[in-house]
Amino acid sequence: MNLLIIGAGGHGQYCMSIAERMNIFDKISFLDDDERYELSDIVVGKIEDLEHLVNEYDSVFVAIGNNEVRKKLYDKARLLGYKLPILIDPHASVSKYCYIGEGSVIFPCAVLETNCHVSKGCIISSNTTINREAYISDYATIHSNSVIRKKVHIEKTH
Structure with a gap:
């Protein structure tokens, strides 16, 4: 490729x-x-x-x-x-039970827990944790050192 x-x-x-x-x-x-x-x-x-x-x-x-x-x-x-x-750094911890949409990037040391949903075109920065069942909308950016708590829904960010 x-x-x-x-x-x-x-x-x-x-x-x-x-x-x-x-x-x-x-x-x-x-x-x-x-x-x-x-x-x-x-x-x-x-x-x-x-x-x-x-x-x-x-x-x-x-x-x-x-x-x-x-x-x-x-x-x-x-x-x-x-x-x-989808670009996923080998140093990220990503549950095989989470969803990541096309064109998203997962930076090193990010943690994506079980059943979280990262939609298409998202940027998940370093040292970020997306807790179980959280939902990140299309083309959102989650900045470094963020914690998205369980079941939280993040709309598109600017």
Whole structure:
């Protein structure tokens, strides 16, 4: 599998590290519109190039912190036929009985307990605990060191 990460900034670079530690991707590259990244070996184009790279990359991960922009880019990638992988750091503790939606990222030292639900496109930051039966809505960001108590429902965050 070849992974294309949209967003080469700090969040994107950390997502790349997680993807590398997962050891399932043959190739990982970035798309980014920021001119600072144009000369980078791993930035293969701008976001508008997404539709032209479908034959070379089968998977897209959107590493943009803005939840609305992340949703818009995932919708576009889905329409183009890309897979939207879940990135889970090997140092996270994730119950096999929880649900994680496509395009979400689980950072190191996060704990996801039994029967919790993390919807699509979510960011679950380091040292976060999602207790049993908690529900995280689509494209929400849960910041570092948060504890989401059992049966709590988190709506989309901004």
